[in-house]
Amino acid sequence: MNDKNAVTIIVFSGDLDKLFASFVIATGAAASGMKVNMFFTFWGLKLLQKEGAKPRGLDWMRKMFGFMVKPGPENRPLSKMNMLGMGPMMLKKIMKKSNLPSLREMLATAKSLGVKLIACSTTMGVMGIPKEILIPEVDTVAGVTSFLADAKESSFTLFI
Amino acid sequence: MNDKNAVTIIVFSGDLDKLFASFVIATGAAASGMKVNMFFTFWGLKLLQKEGAKPRGLDWMRKMFGFMVKPGPENRPLSKMNMLGMGPMMLKKIMKKSNLPSLREMLATAKSLGVKLIACSTTMGVMGIPKEILIPEVDTVAGVTSFLADAKESSFTLFI
Amino acid sequence: MNDKNAVTIIVFSGDLDKLFASFVIATGAAASGMKVNMFFTFWGLKLLQKEGAKPRGLDWMRKMFGFMVKPGPENRPLSKMNMLGMGPMMLKKIMKKSNLPSLREMLATAKSLGVKLIACSTTMGVMGIPKEILIPEVDTVAGVTSFLADAKESSFTLFI
Numbered sequence: 001m002n003d004k005n006a007v008t009i010i011v012f013s014g015d016l017d018k019l020f021a022s023f024v025i026a027t028g029a030a031a032s033g034m035k036v037n038m039f040f041t042f043w044g045l046k047l048l049q050k051e052g053a054k055p056r057g058l059d060w061m062r063k064m065f066g067f068m069v070k071p072g073p074e075n076r077p078l079s080k081m082n083m084l085g086m087g088p089m090m091l092k093k094i095m096k097k098s099n100l101p102s103l104r105e106m107l108a109t110a111k112s113l114g115v116k117l118i119a120c121s122t123t124m125g126v127m128g129i130p131k132e133i134l135i136p137e138v139d140t141v142a143g144v145t146s147f148l149a150d151a152k153e154s155s156f157t158l159f160i
Numbered sequence: 161m162n163d164k165n166a167v168t169i170i171v172f173s174g175d176l177d178k179l180f181a182s183f184v185i186a187t188g189a190a191a192s193g194m195k196v197n198m199f200f201t202f203w204g205l206k207l208l209q210k211e212g213a214k215p216r217g218l219d220w221m222r223k224m225f226g227f228m229v230k231p232g233p234e235n236r237p238l239s240k241m242n243m244l245g246m247g248p249m250m251l252k253k254i255m256k257k258s259n260l261p262s263l264r265e266m267l268a269t270a271k272s273l274g275v276k277l278i279a280c281s282t283t284m285g286v287m288g289i290p291k292e293i294l295i296p297e298v299d300t301v302a303g304v305t306s307f308l309a310d311a312k313e314s315s316f317t318l319f320i
Numbered sequence: 321m322n323d324k325n326a327v328t329i330i331v332f333s334g335d336l337d338k339l340f341a342s343f344v345i346a347t348g349a350a351a352s353g354m355k356v357n358m359f360f361t362f363w364g365l366k367l368l369q370k371e372g373a374k375p376r377g378l379d380w381m382r383k384m385f386g387f388m389v390k391p392g393p394e395n396r397p398l399s400k401m402n403m404l405g406m407g408p409m410m411l412k413k414i415m416k417k418s419n420l421p422s423l424r425e426m427l428a429t430a431k432s433l434g435v436k437l438i439a440c441s442t443t444m445g446v447m448g449i450p451k452e453i454l455i456p457e458v459d460t461v462a463g464v465t466s467f468l469a470d471a472k473e474s475s476f477t478l479f480i
Contacts, residue, residue: 021319029308079203080174090224144348145348148348152323156311158170181361188465240334241389250384254385318478
């Protein structure tokens with residue numbers, strides 16, 4: 001068999017529950033020896049943004065967008081039952097009680113397993129996120145052409 | 161051609177509209193002779209939970225999560241236009257008028273066509289759902305390793 | 321290599337942000353010489369509906385559904401931060417400032433690159449959308465069997 005031994009995941013969502021699912025698949029695949037590409041775009045890119053850093057020189061609209069959606073693994077909402085932050089807080093406590101890793105820990109595990117973290121260049125332009133305010137774990141900044149090349153070499157590709 | 165004749169669907173969503181889409185694809189593929197794996201995770205797992213059954217011995221947070229998201233095919237919300245349940249009620253009536261099967265009927269059809277219904281073990285732990293309160297139609301309980309094996313053997317894999 | 325040089329995208333969402341993502345992938349793939357099938361279903365079908373046209377002879381429920389979700393590229397909400405239309409308005413202005421094309425322009429580009437726009441026949445029945453009120457850019461009306469044939473011939477298939 002000449003099977004492709006890679007997985008590509010477009011992480012479009014910035015929701016805690018969908019990010020968990022993305023990392024469970026990504027780390028599971030990497031642990032089993034597959035090459036994994038995670039392509040963070042739109043709301044998903046917020047995970048890769050440094051928590052303290054603020055974009056500079058943006059117009060008010062981009063500032064407002066950036067202000068409303070907080071960056072980093074600790075600030076992710078839920079896709080359902082968010083309840084002004086109650087939902088994510090509860091889910092995080094439940095995950096901990098179940099001895100499951102946090103999003104921050106999953107990110108670190110993914111890195112140590114060689115998962116490639118890619119930041120979408122188009123989103124960075126639209127959202128006003130320069131490379132300097134991305135976390136150092138990001139492997140590369142790339143666009144749709146790079147994604148297509150990865151997806152073509154993958155056993156399966158998911159949009160999450 | 162040595163094409164893979166299987167489909168794997170991760171059913172992450174518990175929304176009526178997305179579940180309909182999942183089952184239309186699953187039953188269509190199975191009817192055309194493809195092997196179909198439906199991997200129910202997170203909110204999607206609620207569909208496979210018995211309607212009357214209550215988890216026992218859970219902490220208050222898990223209880224609250226379980227209380228807020230009702231199980232079973234009759235209690236699925238819509239991803240858009242839910243309107244406190246008005247949306248799903250209307251959609252279900254429209255489906256019936258259009259002579260389309262209900263979610264419950266689609267589940268039965270999927271089973272009769274040999275679609276494999278898999279419950280995600282990680283979600284069961286997090287949500288506090290023991291095997292006993294899953295509906296008997298569930299074929300197996302499995303984790304990410306099993307999903308990866310299925311996805312690798314599939315013509316395409318969807319995250320819904 | 322006997323790689324499949326096609327992409328199939330199920331456009332289930334009618335949200336502005338997810339439609340942007342769909343068209344960025346679709347036009348990128350088409351520009352690189354891939355065959356692209358976009359299968360518009362459920363909320364996604366609203367994009368292909370003429371803005372002025374009204375369905376005739378529908379029962380009140382279908383009318384209400386049609387009334388609440390406005391058709392056309394200018395009326396798409398955001399999946400997050402919709403804020404009664406403020407979010408989409410801001411995003412559209414940001415896209416323009418970033419010299420990115422609008423949804424309407426992306427649709428035209430997709431057509432000129434040979435992307436195939438397919439309207440889901442099941443959704444048309446459920447939502448009460450006859451062929452006459454679809455935009456002329458639609459290439460064909462088809463169901464799940466046609467989608468499965470396209471997906472089988474695709475390098476990857478996404479559900480967005």
